[in-house]
Amino acid sequence: MVTTDADRLARALGGLARRDQALGELTTYRVGGPAALLVEAESVEDLEAVRRALAGQDPFPLLVLGRGSNLLVADRGFPGLVVRLGDGLSAIEVPAVPGTGVRAVVRAGGGAGLPVLARRTAEAGLRGLEWAVGVPGSVGGAVRMNAGGHGSDTAACLLRYRWLDLASDAGGTDPPERLALGYRTSSVRPSEVVVWAEMAVTAGDPDEAKAAIADIVRWRRAHQPGGSNAGSVFANPPGDAAGRLVEAAGLKGHRLGSARVSEKHANFIQVDDGGSADDVRRLMAHVAAAVEGRFGVRLRPEVRLVGFEVDGVEQEGWCV
Numbered sequence: 001m002v003t004t005d006a007d008r009l010a011r012a013l014g015g016l017a018r019r020d021q022a023l024g025e026l027t028t029y030r031v032g033g034p035a036a037l038l039v040e041a042e043s044v045e046d047l048e049a050v051r052r053a054l055a056g057q058d059p060f061p062l063l064v065l066g067r068g069s070n071l072l073v074a075d076r077g078f079p080g081l082v083v084r085l086g087d088g089l090s091a092i093e094v095p096a097v098p099g100t101g102v103r104a105v106v107r108a109g110g111g112a113g114l115p116v117l118a119r120r121t122a123e124a125g126l127r128g129l130e131w132a133v134g135v136p137g138s139v140g141g142a143v144r145m146n147a148g149g150h151g152s153d154t155a156a157c158l159l160r161y162r163w164l165d166l167a168s169d170a171g172g173t174d175p176p177e178r179l180a181l182g183y184r185t186s187s188v189r190p191s192e193v194v195v196w197a198e199m200a201v202t203a204g205d206p207d208e209a210k211a212a213i214a215d216i217v218r219w220r221r222a223h224q225p226g227g228s229n230a231g232s233v234f235a236n237p238p239g240d241a242a243g244r245l246v247e248a249a250g251l252k253g254h255r256l257g258s259a260r261v262s263e264k265h266a267n268f269i270q271v272d273d274g275g276s277a278d279d280v281r282r283l284m285a286h287v288a289a290a291v292e293g294r295f296g297v298r299l300r301p302e303v304r305l306v307g308f309e310v311d312g313v314e315q316e317g318w319c320v
Contacts, residue, residue: 005058006036009081012053013039016046023078023306024277027068028136030228032277033077033307035063042088044164047193050083051166062166063306064193066141067113070230074307075278083166085111085140089195092117097125102203105159110140110194114147117199122209126201128157130212134220136231140194146181150216155181157199167191184235184302225262229270233284234299242299243267245291256283281308 010017017037024032041047054060061080065071090111095104104126108117118133131150132142141147142154143161155176164171167189180187188194224231234242246252246266253263258275261283262268269287271280288299 005060006079009053009057009060010037012056013037013050016041016049017081021082023065023073023082026065026084027071027073027230028228029068029072029230029271029277029280030273031075031271031275031280032073033075035078035080035082037081039081039083040086041083041193042086044089044195046088047083047164047166047195050081051164051169054081054166062191064140064166064190066111066138066144067136069135069137070141070145070302071304071306072230072277072280072308074281074305075276076307078307083193085109085138085193087111090138092120094120094124094126098203100203100205104201104203105198106201107196107198108139109196110138110143112139113137114139114142118213121201122213123206125204125206125209127204127209127212128152128201129199130209130216133213134216139197143179143194143197144186144188144192145184146179146186147184150219157201159198159200161197162195163188163192164195165189165192223265225264225268225270227270228273228275229262229268230303232267232302233269234267234288235302237297237299240297241267245295245297245299246287249287249290249294251287251290254283254287256286259283261287278308281305 016039020034021038023035024030039050063082065082065084090109092112093107098104106121114132114135114137118129121129131152134149135147137147146154158176160175162173236242243266251261252266254261257279258272259269259279262270269280269283292298
């Protein structure tokens with residue numbers, strides 16, 4: 001029997017790793033193939049165990065997974081190790097409400113869901129994170145992508161964060177200046193894990209905070225589709241909106257196989273139940289080519305591609 005790199009890494013990880021785990025079901029698209037290995041890390045000690053195991057192996061593809069809300073996994077899957085933060089790294093620490101108008105700090109684990117963070121802080125009368133209810137990702141993913149919406153983003157709230165690099169001995173607690181945060185970008189490396197983040201909030205009226213959240217939820221239901229999708233497919237180009245360009249190119253409702261451009265919002269691509277991730281990827285390429293051909297604007301994907309080959313290069317297949 002041939003011993004593969006995955007076999008050797010699985011042995012080094014011991015009981016932490018599971019083999020051939022379905023990955024698509026851990027994303028909001030709900031399609032895509034399996035990961036060769038999956039680790040659900042419940043503590044910093046688990047992350048350090050992964051780091052030690054990787055250090056003793058040949059280079060191996062690695063993916064750090066949040067809530068999978070901006071991820072598309074190829075039908076063939078991902079031939080590497082996926083590290084996902086579990087409940088043990090998803091705690092949210094909400095301080096007692098100080099006097100109205102007083103600033104406070106909320107700490108949330110990297111695996112915590114942004115909508116949960118928004119609702120927990122609003123219920124405590126802490127303002128400033130209501131926007132997060134509309135972003136179905138994790139705190140760690142928000143730091144990496146500088147997630148945002150409804151007039152705010154992670155960069156406007158982040159005070160400091162703890163990180164750990166699975167590919168080296170690097171790590172620490174740093175201010176946001178280290179991140180070079182930009183529009184839906186940061187300098188977080190693919191092998192770096194955001195363990196926790198501290199966000200600035202301001203004490204206020206819980207009813208007003210909850211009303212703001214209800215307004216965002218109503219707006220999203222009115223303007224964005226449900227079903228299996230990953231939110232905005234393309235980042236907005238400077239001075240324009242990706243959805244406007246896609247709609248102007250006549251692509252609303254356009255279908256390729258099991259994937260279609262949403263009739264409600266043209267910057268969303270939906271996939272049928274039991275559909276194909278490869279169909280979504282083909283439709284993304286078709287839409288981008290059509291917009292560039294019509295308007296001369298090259299759309300940049302906001303959705304991360306995992307396990308696909310583009311021009312012979314596998315996407316998101318980082319080796320450590």
